[in-house]
Amino acid sequence: MQENPEYLKYTESHEWVSLDGNIATVGITHHAQAQMGDLVYIELPEVGDVFDQGEEIVVVESVKTASDVYCPMSGKIIEVNKEALETPEMINEQPYAEGWLVKIEVEKPEQLDDFMNAEEYTETSQD
DSSP states (O other), rough: OOOTTTEEEEOTTTTEEEEETTTTEEEEOOOHHHHHHEEEEOOOOOOOOOOOSEEEEEEEESHHHHOEEEEEEEEEEEOOHHHHOOHHHHHHTTTTTTTTEEEEEESOGGGGGGGGGGGHHHHHOOO
16 A cells, blocks of 8 residues: 655545645545546646635546545635646556646645644545
8 A cells, every 4th residue: 555645634535735835736645546446537627716625626537436526725726737637547656746636825724734644544544
């Protein structure tokens, strides 16, 4: 099983967040992509779209199922991973690196305080 990086924060709905200043990079965890199987399609929001915490932000589809990805922190989309649109399998291969989904200019950085660290997430996500 792949390690969950210590420098990231995790949500109960299997998103990861890296916060740099007020810019959050968001993706899905190794556990989430492994449960879904091979990803074949993703639907990303538009740059400039604004979301509240908990809103559906991305749709990922695999050979097995489709699943929603939820906005972990309120804010505006400032960048989407266009490479992942063209090659969604990169999310399976590198969920914590090149497989990120969106970057958000966050309105409330304190929302990060509610997330789990790597150890807590690993405990809750084990099958």
